[in-house]
Amino acid sequence: MHLTPSGCLPTKHAAAPRTLAVKKKTVRVITSTAEFARYVGLARTTVSRVLNGQPGLKAKTIDRVQRAMDETGFTPNAYAIRLKGKGTATIGICMEDLLTPTAVKKLAALQRVFRTAHYTSLIEVLEPGGSRQLIRHFLSMRVEAVVFIGHFPVEELTQRIAELNASATPHVVIDHVGIPNAHSVTLDRAHGMVDVVDHLVDQGHRTFGLLGISARLHGRLGRMHGIMQALEKHGLPFAQSTRSLDHLHVRENDFEYGRILAASFATLKDRPTAFLALNDEIAIGAMHGLQAAGLDIPGDAAVVGFNNQEICAMTRPTLTSIDQQIGETIRVGAEVLLGQIGQPPRAKPILRTIEPRLIVRQSTDPKLA
Amino acid sequence: MHLTPSGCLPTKHAAAPRTLAVKKKTVRVITSTAEFARYVGLARTTVSRVLNGQPGLKAKTIDRVQRAMDETGFTPNAYAIRLKGKGTATIGICMEDLLTPTAVKKLAALQRVFRTAHYTSLIEVLEPGGSRQLIRHFLSMRVEAVVFIGHFPVEELTQRIAELNASATPHVVIDHVGIPNAHSVTLDRAHGMVDVVDHLVDQGHRTFGLLGISARLHGRLGRMHGIMQALEKHGLPFAQSTRSLDHLHVRENDFEYGRILAASFATLKDRPTAFLALNDEIAIGAMHGLQAAGLDIPGDAAVVGFNNQEICAMTRPTLTSIDQQIGETIRVGAEVLLGQIGQPPRAKPILRTIEPRLIVRQSTDPKLA
DNA sequence: GACACACGAGGACACGTGTCCGCGTCAAGA
DNA sequence: TCTTGACGCGGACACGTGTCCTCGTGTGTC
Numbered sequence: 040m041h042l043t044p045s046g047c048l049p050t051k052h053a054a055a056p057r058t059l060a061v062k063k064k065t066v067r068v069i070t071s072t073a074e075f076a077r078y079v080g081l082a083r084t085t086v087s088r089v090l091n092g093q094p095g096l097k098a099k100t101i102d103r104v105q106r107a108m109d110e111t112g113f114t115p116n117a118y119a120i121r122l123k124g125k126g127t128a129t130i131g132i133c134m135e136d137l138l139t140p141t142a143v144k145k146l147a148a149l150q151r152v153f154r155t156a157h158y159t160s161l162i163e164v165l166e167p168g169g170s171r172q173l174i175r176h177f178l179s180m181r182v183e184a185v186v187f188i189g190h191f192p193v194e195e196l197t198q199r200i201a202e203l204n205a206s207a208t209p210h211v212v213i214d215h216v217g218i219p220n221a222h223s224v225t226l227d228r229a230h231g232m233v234d235v236v237d238h239l240v241d242q243g244h245r246t247f248g249l250l251g252i253s254a255r256l257h258g259r260l261g262r263m264h265g266i267m268q269a270l271e272k273h274g275l276p277f278a279q280s281t282r283s284l285d286h287l288h289v290r291e292n293d294f295e296y297g298r299i300l301a302a303s304f305a306t307l308k309d310r311p312t313a314f315l316a317l318n319d320e321i322a323i324g325a326m327h328g329l330q331a332a333g334l335d336i337p338g339d340a341a342v343v344g345f346n347n348q349e350i351c352a353m354t355r356p357t358l359t360s361i362d363q364q365i366g367e368t369i370r371v372g373a374e375v376l377l378g379q380i381g382q383p384p385r386a387k388p389i390l391r392t393i394e395p396r397l398i399v400r401q402s403t404d405p406k407l408a
Numbered sequence: 409m410h411l412t413p414s415g416c417l418p419t420k421h422a423a424a425p426r427t428l429a430v431k432k433k434t435v436r437v438i439t440s441t442a443e444f445a446r447y448v449g450l451a452r453t454t455v456s457r458v459l460n461g462q463p464g465l466k467a468k469t470i471d472r473v474q475r476a477m478d479e480t481g482f483t484p485n486a487y488a489i490r491l492k493g494k495g496t497a498t499i500g501i502c503m504e505d506l507l508t509p510t511a512v513k514k515l516a517a518l519q520r521v522f523r524t525a526h527y528t529s530l531i532e533v534l535e536p537g538g539s540r541q542l543i544r545h546f547l548s549m550r551v552e553a554v555v556f557i558g559h560f561p562v563e564e565l566t567q568r569i570a571e572l573n574a575s576a577t578p579h580v581v582i583d584h585v586g587i588p589n590a591h592s593v594t595l596d597r598a599h600g601m602v603d604v605v606d607h608l609v610d611q612g613h614r615t616f617g618l619l620g621i622s623a624r625l626h627g628r629l630g631r632m633h634g635i636m637q638a639l640e641k642h643g644l645p646f647a648q649s650t651r652s653l654d655h656l657h658v659r660e661n662d663f664e665y666g667r668i669l670a671a672s673f674a675t676l677k678d679r680p681t682a683f684l685a686l687n688d689e690i691a692i693g694a695m696h697g698l699q700a701a702g703l704d705i706p707g708d709a710a711v712v713g714f715n716n717q718e719i720c721a722m723t724r725p726t727l728t729s730i731d732q733q734i735g736e737t738i739r740v741g742a743e744v745l746l747g748q749i750g751q752p753p754r755a756k757p758i759l760r761t762i763e764p765r766l767i768v769r770q771s772t773d774p775k776l777a
Numbered sequence: 778g779a780c781a782c783a784c785g786a787g788g789a790c791a792c793g794t795g796t797c798c799g800c801g802t803c804a805a806g807a
Numbered sequence: 808t809c810t811t812g813a814c815g816c817g818g819a820c821a822c823g824t825g826t827c828c829t830c831g832t833g834t835g836t837c
Contacts, residue, residue, distance in 0.1 A: 068575055071793055082816045087795060097814070112574050117548040118490040119793035123822050127487075137516035140509065147506035150533055159545075162531045164519055176528075179486040205481050207437055294722055323722045330724070353663055353692045355699070355724050440823055451786045456825060466784065488823035492792050 069113045079107045090115060121181070130376070131161045131177035133170075135189020141346050141363060142189050145213060148369040149186060156377060158183070170195050174202055184209040184376050193217045209379030211389075213372050214363075216257045222379070222389040224372045228257070229265030231361040231395035235315060235343050236269035238359075238397060242404065244313035244341060245275060249283040250300050250325055251290060251317035260392065266315070282311055293317075297324025298331075305332035312340055313403070319344035323354055326402065341403040347396075356401030356408060368393045438482045448476045459484060490550070499745070500530045500546035502539075504558025510715050510732060511558050514582060517738040518555060525746060527552070539564045543571055553578040553745050562586045578748030580741050580758075583732075585626045591748070591758040593741045597626070598634030600730045600764035604684060604712050605638035607728075607766060611773065613682035613710060614644060618652040619669050619694055620659060620686035629761065635684070651680055662686075666693025667700075674701035681709055682772070688713035692723055695771065710772040716765075725770030725777060737762045 069075045072090075076083040081100070089096060089104040107113070121127050130153055137143055150160045161182055165173055170191065177185055185203055187196065187210070196212070200221045203210045212223040239247070252262050267277050284303045290296045297316060304310055305328065314329075316322035322344030329340050336342060336356055344351060347362035371391050379385070401407045438444045441459075445452040450469065458465060458473040476482070490496050499522055506512055519529045530551060534542055539560065546554055554572055556565065556579070565581070569590045572579045581592040608616070621631050636646050653672045659665045666685060673679055674697065683698075685691035691713030698709050705711060705725055713720060716731035740760050748754070770776045 072795095073793080083794090084796080084817070085815060088815095091795070093796090095814070100815080112547070112571055114544050114547040114575075116491070116550065116793050117545075118487045118496075118550070119822090120795080122485065122487040122491055122792095122824090123794050123796090137512060137519065143506055143512050147533075150506065154533075154535070160531075162529075164516075164523075166523070175483050176486075178481070178483040181485065181487070202481055206483075294718070320718075320722070327722070327724070349663070349689075350719050350722060353689070353696070353719065354722065355696070441825095442823080452824090453787070453826080454785055457785095460825070462826090464784070469785080485823050488792090489825080490792095491794090491822095492824050492826090 069111050070116070072115060075107070075111065075113045078111060078113075079104055126183060127159075127181045128157060129159045129161050129180060129182045131163065131180070131182040131185040133173060133177075133185060133187045133189075134162065134164050135191060137164060139189065140348060141365065144365050145188050145369055148365060149188070149373065152369060152373040156373070165189075165191065168195075170199050171202075174199050178202075178206055178208065182208065183380050184211075186210070186372065186376060187212045187215065190215060196221070204384065207384055209376060209384075211372050211376040211379075213368065214393075216261065220388050222375055222385075224368055224375060224391045224393060225260055226363055226368065227260050227392045227394055228262045229260050229268065231345075231397065232262050232265030232315070233269040233272075234395075234397040235361065236266060236273070238399060239313045239341060239343070239403065240269075240273050240275075242313075242337075242341065244311075245280060246309070246311035246313070247281045248304050248311035248314040249281055249285070250297055250314055251285060251293075251321050252283070252315060253285070253317075282307075293320035294324040294327075297321035297326075298328040299324075301325035301328025302332065305329060305334065310340075314340060314342045316342065316344050319346050319348045319351055319358060319360055322358055322360070322402075323350065326354065326356075326358070337401065337403050337405050337408070343403060347398050351398070351400060354402075359400045359403040360398055362396045362398050364393050364395055438480050439485070441484060444476070444480065444482045447480060447482075448473055495552060496528075496550045497526060498528045498530050498549060498551045500532065500549070500551040500554040502542060502546075502554060502556045502558075503531065503533050504560060506533060508558065509717060510734065513734050514557050514738055517734060518557070518742065521738060521742040525742070534558075534560065537564075539568050543568050547571075547575055547577065551577065552749050553580075555579070555741065555745060556581045556584065559584060565590070573753065576753055578745060578753075580745040580748075582737065582741050583762075585630065589757050591744055591754075593737055593744060593760045593762060594629055595732055595737065596629050596761045596763055597631045598629050598637065600714075600766065601631050601634030601684070602638040602641075603764075603766040604730065605635060605642070607768060608682045608710060608712070608772065609638075609642050609644075611682075611706075611710065614649060615678070615680040615682070616650045617673050617680035617683040618650055618654070619666055619683055620654060620662075620690050621652070621684060622654070622686075651676075662689035663693040663696075666690035666695075667697040668693075670694035670697025671701065674698060674703065679709075683709060683711045685711065685713050688715050688717045688720055688727060688729055691727055691729070691771075692719065695723065695725075695727070706770065706772050706774050706777070712772060716767050720767070720769060723771075728769045728772040729767055731765045731767050733762050733764055 069078060072086055073083045076086040079086060081104070085100065086104055089101050132146060132149065134146060135142060146162065153160050161177065161180060163173055163176065185208060196215070196218055197220065200210060200218065210222060212218055212221045214226050215223060216225065258264070266281070270277050270280055284300055287303055288296060288299050297320065301314070301324065314325055316325055322342050326336055326342050329336060334340050342358065344358045344360035347360040351358040351360045371393065375389050375391060438447060441455055442452045445455040448455060450473070454469065455473055458470050501515060501518065503515060504511060515531065522529050530546065530549060532542055532545065554577060565584070565587055566589065569579060569587065579591060581587055581590045583595050584592060585594070626632070635650070639646050639649055653669055656672055657665060657668050666689065670693065683694055685694055691711050695705055695711050698705060703709050711727065713727045713729035716729040720727040720729045740762065744758050744760060
């Protein structure tokens with residue numbers, strides 16, 4: 040073989056080589072080890088052994104290959120490698136969307152964990168109704184496990200989990216309610232609400248406005264369960280102590296929803312003195328609504344958010360909120376997931392719960408103002 | 409071939425089939441078209457033709473395959489398909505991180521565009537110093553193009569762009585400064601600052617505090633250039649009209665940085681009446697700092713942020729800010745990128761600029777309060 | 778009953794890789 | 808000069824797929 044290192048290499052089929060002209064110079068893009076080996080002047084098998092770090096090779100040979108790789112920018116075809124090899128070292132991450140800050144935070148943390156465990160993350164966003172196709176895509180890419188982050192239609196997700204189980208692909212569902220047969224890590228929202236109510240009762244509050252907290256039963260770990268449990272503990276009857284005006288308005292933009300709900304509450308004679316919001320955005324909107332009605336926070340009304348996002352420290356007054364403990368959630372989630380890989384499938388679903396943490400700020404505590 | 413549809417299919421090598429026990433029942437995971445074809449009772453080639461929608465097949469046959477796919481959950485191996493086929497229909501997206509909200513917004517928008525164009529996004533986060541390895545990974549996965557979102561070391565990125573060009577892989581760099589030879593879409597920050605200064609001068613302001621806006625020269629599109637240009641237009645000498653205290657504090661948490669910078673400014677006798685912040689977080693911190701010093705916003709001091717994030721509407725007062733026009737940025741970016749695919753490489757880099765938009769709110773306009 | 782035709786079977790090759798194995802070559806040491 | 812390693816060569820097979828081709832078989836029609 041006589042090769043000119045300056046390019047213009049012969050190919051098996053002389054016709055139609057993949058070339059491209061850059062300023063009169065013809066640059067070949069090497070696409071296979073065979074072609075590359077010809078460039079280096081070694082046998083394909085020898086090059087392959089260098090690339091895979093096999094023993095019994097002279098340092099000079101290894102160096103020669105290394106140098107040629109830098110020169111040509113040759114990269115072995117991952118698809119061929121994965122086709123031949125056993126595992127793909129890939130984990131599929133199915134996201135509801137990339138716009139929910141807390142979900143993206145989980146994604147970021149998870150991606151970091153997988154990376155340090157030498158797994159590649161295959162991140163996909165689920166289009167409505169496309170879950171079946173998405174999971175098929177994951178399986179087609181032979182992912183070694185799948186993570187679900189966000190909220191999905193229960194029935195659809197249940198079906199997907201079944202399919203994953205059928206193909207012996209491990210999975211974990213992060214913080215989703217109502218998927219009984221799935222391995223999952225769930226935030227104990229009930230516990231969080233107990234902490235909130237305890238704190239507010241301690242501050243002298245006896246009546247509570249609920250902002251966007253739906254009465255839908257989310258089971259033992261749901262918010263409602265926690266609120267009821269805590270009120271009962273303090274001897275406060277639920278029906279008399281709580282009030283919701285959710286039915287009066289439509290939830291589109293959370294901030295605006297919170298503002299207008301608060302405005303409605305402000306007109307009530309027997310207005311609650313404390314407000315529990317579904318999330319931080321609604322809570323902040325509510326603060327604006329209450330303040331616009333001339334009420335002082337926390338003097339006239341206390342407000343509590345949920346998620347403890349960065350914004351909570353940026354409002355006036357700063358917002359008491361509940362921290363999801365995302366770091367811990369992801370740590371446990373990864374543990375559950377990686378623990379399944381290479382193991383026989385479990386008959387019973389793994390269920391782990393995470394305890395949230397109440398972060399008290401000015402919106403509920405006058406002493407902090 | 410005599411097959412029992414209930415499972416337990418024969419394999420080429422009878423030894424060590426990949427099985428898993430689920431409640432006494434043995435479930436086989438079908439991993440190849442050949443195996444699947446045997447299950448269906450058709451030839452492998454026939455199944456392949458069904459899967460690829462080739463003509464000349466009886467409806468009954470197609471249905472038989474479809475049914476069997478639902479039963480077994482069989483998915484063809486994407487790696488084998490990609491190995492054989494021409495293109496991978498994959499685009500690599502290189503992110504600085506997944507924690508910067510504006511960057512993630514761009515990612516989300518880009519992913520949507522690619523999806524509708526039938527491209528799969530391969531999202532990866534760049535670890536410091538790992539850019540070389542990351543691009544090799546992309547090339548190994550035979551991506552058809554690469555997008556960079558975020559801020560990267562200039563020299564490193566320049567090198568990567570060169571490598572991509574060498575392998576004839578299209579690219580686009582979203583909103584990055586100082587990469588002269590890269591195809592890029594850049595926000596015209598200068599233009600944005602001109603709008604801001606015009607607006608503030610219009611409101612009667614003549615002195616400006618700069619919060620975190622570095623004097624590093626970012627060229628014609630940089631913030632500083634715009635500020636100087638606008639001041640000159642209004643006959644205001646830059647040195648006398650602007651003031652920066654960035655050197656007094658260390659920037660760690662943006663909110664806190666803004667707060668403490670504002671606190672320092674508040675002690676000055678000849679305090680500026682308007683403040684321009686590097687981003688919304690710093691601006692909000694500054695508002696807190698100024699308010700804590702007893703100053704009224706916008707009465708005693710005006711504050712302007714950058715990015716126009718959702719938070720801007722949630723502060724008191726609401727924050728005037730500059731919108732990056734992310735939708736437009738991504739639209740143009742995708743256009744630049746997809747336009748390169750399948751075309752011969754360009755000699756000259758494509759440079760597109762995006763005009764930001766000033767969003768005026770209460771923090772600079774007393775009439776809106 | 779003979780013929781045409783539609784459809785599926787199955788062999789073959791290619792894609793780019795990892796890996797095994799027998800063989801040739803070259804240099805060092807006896 | 809002969810022996811002995813060390814090391815690289817190159818053929819072979821496998822991975823799972825798409826696609827082309829030839830051949831057989833079944834079905835329907837006259």
